[in-house]
Amino acid sequence: MTKTAVRACLSILVLAGFTSPAWAGELIVVGGIPLDFILFALTLLGVALFHNHTLYVGLTGMVTIALYKLIFTGFKTGDGFQGLSLHLQHEWVVLANLFCLLMGFALLSRHFEKSHIPVVLPKYLPNDWKGGFVLLVMVFVLSSFLDNIAAALIGGAMAHQLFKSKVHVGYLAAIVAASNAGGSGSVVGDTTTTMMWIDGVSPLNVFHAYVAAAVALCITAYFGAKQQHAYSPMIKHAHESTRVDTARVGIVALILIFAIVTNVVINVKFNHLADLFPFIGVGVWVAILLSVPVRRPDWEVLPDTFKGSVFLLSLVTCASMMPVEKLPPASAMAALTLGFVSAVFDNIPLTALALKQGGYDWGGLAYAVGFGGSMIWFGSSAGVALSNMFPEAKSVANWLRHGWHVALAYVVGFFVLQATLGWNPEAPHKSAPAAAVELPAVQESGAAQ
Helix, strand or coil, X not given: CCHHHXXXXXXXXXXHHHCXXXXXXXXXXXXXXEHHXXXXXXXXXXXXXXXXXXXXXXXXXXXXXXXXHHHHHCECCECHHHHHHHHHHHHHXXXXXXXXXXXXXXXXXXHXXXXXXXXXXXXXXXXXXXXXXXXXXXXXXXXXXXXXXXXHHHHHHHHHHHCCCCCCHHHHHHHHHHHHHHHCCCCCCCHHHHXXXXXXXXXXXHHCHHHHHHHHHHHHHHHHHHHHXXXXXXXXXXXXXXXXXXXXXXXXXXXXXXXXXXXXXXXXXXXXXXXXXXXXXXXXXXXXXXXXXXXXXXXXXXXXXXXXXXXXXHHHHHHXXXXXXXXXXXXXXXXXXXXXHCCCCCHHHHHHHHHHHCCCCHHHHHHHHHHHHHHCXXXXXXXXXXXXXXXXXXXXXXXXXXXXXXXXXXXXXXXXXXXXXXXXXXXXXXXXXXXXXXXXXXXXXXXXX
C-alpha cells in the first residue's frame, strides 16, 4: 500500500471520528446478532487459538472494535472521538485500578514466596492429595476478606514451592476457582459483591452465596488435588530448618491492609470519589514503595506481568464497548446463564446492569458471576494474574480439558443452592427496571472478570 493510500485511509478514519455518518447509532445485525458481539467473539476465538500471542490478539480486537464503533455505531456516550473520549473517561478508573492491582500483587506474591512460608507449610499440611485440598481451602478463606487476585497469587506462590514448580493446569484452575468462590459471599472479597454493597444490597443478602460456593469448592478441590498429586506430589520433610522471613510477611500484610482499608474507606465512606481516581490501586503501590527500604521487591517480574495485565485490560475494554443495554428477565435460569457468560465477558458491567434492573437473588447472582469466571483462564482477573505466573495455563483447550471439574462444580453448586434455599429475589432497591429483552448473542458469548 502506498503512502498516499495510507494517508487517505487515515484521513477517512479521522473524518469518521469527528463527523457522524448517517447510519451512526444504528446497530449492524448479522443473523440476529449485533456485529459488536461477533467481533468480540472473533477476538476471544483468536485468544483461544493463538494463546502464545494473546497480547497482540487482544489489542487487535480492541482496536478493531473501537474503529468499528467510531465509523458505524458510535458509543453509549456519543459518536466519534468525542464519544470514545467520554467512554474512556468513564472506564479509566476501573482499568487503572485493575492494572495497579495486577502489577502490585505480582510483587506481593514474590514477597510471600520469599518469606519461606510456602517452604515450611508442608509440615502443617496433611499427606498425599489431602494437602493440596487443604491448600485450596486456605485460598478460599483468604479470598473471603482479600481481593481474589491476591488470594490466587498467594495460592500460586505456595503451590510453586510445594509442588517443585510443577503445577498441573487442573490444579491452577482449582486455585482460581477457590479464590473466586471465596469472594462470592463477601462484600469485601470481590469487586462485584462490593458493587452490590455500595448500591444498597445488604451484606446478609449476599452471604448465602457461600452455600453454593462451599459445594463448588469441595468438588473442584477434590479433583484438582487428585490431579496435582498424580502429576507432582507435595514435598514433605524438606527444608525443615528453614526460618520464616518475618519482614517479608510484614510487607505482605502491609500491602493487603492498604488494599482492604482503601477499598472499604473509599467505596463505603466516600463512594462519590470512587469514580474519580484509582485509589485502591494507588494505595497498594504506596504500601509497596514504603516497604522498599525493608526488602527489595522483585522488579524483574514486572515486564512479563505488564504484558499479561495489558492483555486483560484490552479484553475488559472490549467488553465495556459491547451494546449490552438490557438483560433477560431476572430469574434463576438467567443468573445461571450469566455465570457461563461471565467466563468470557467482564462480570463488572454484567453486575452493574443487574443492579440497575433489580429483582435478583443477590447471593445467587454473586455466586454465578463470581465463580463462573473460573471456567476459562481469562474469565477472571485472578485467572489472568495466575497465568502470568504459570504461562502454561494460557490455553483455553488445556484449561477446559484439565479444569473440567470447575464447570461441573459451578452447575452442581448452583443447583444445590436452589434446592436448599431456593430463588429469593429482592424487590428492585433503586428505580423500576426497564423492559427486558432476550439477548441470545450475550448468552452465547461472554468475558474477562
